[in-house]
Amino acid sequence: MSEDGRPLVLVDVRPTACGYQALLWALREAERRDAVLLAVTVWLGDPAQPDEGRAEMEAALTGMVERAVEETGVHGRTRVAAVTHPVTVADVAVRTGAELLVMGAEQETVV
Secondary structure, eight states, X not given: OXXXXXXXXXXXXXXXXXXXXXXXXXXXXXHHHTOEEEEEEEEOSOTTSOOTTHHXXXXXXXXXXXXXXXXXXXOSOEXXXXXXXXXXXXXXXXXXXXXXXXXXXXXXXXX
C-alpha cells in the first residue's frame, strides 16, 4: 500500500521493448485501480562499493517512466527506485505490500 493509502502496483522495468510494454500496461492498470505505480529496476553494482553508475540508472529509469506517462496520459501516480542487488523486485513487492507485481516476459533466443 502506498503512503497515501492507495493500492500499490509495482513494475520491474528493464531497458528492453518488453520492459517498456510492461511499464505501459502497469501505468494503465494503476490508473484503473486508482493505485500508485512504483517503477523499480535492479542495480547490479556491488553494495560494498561506491554507487558508480546508479545515478545514471535512476536517471534512465526516470526518463523511461516520463516517456510512458506522456504516451499513456496517466499522470500524478508514479514513483521510481533503483534497488541494489541482491535485493530483488519480489523482495520490494513483499516489503511494500504491493497489490500487483508486473514483469515483462523476455524470451531468450537459443542458437
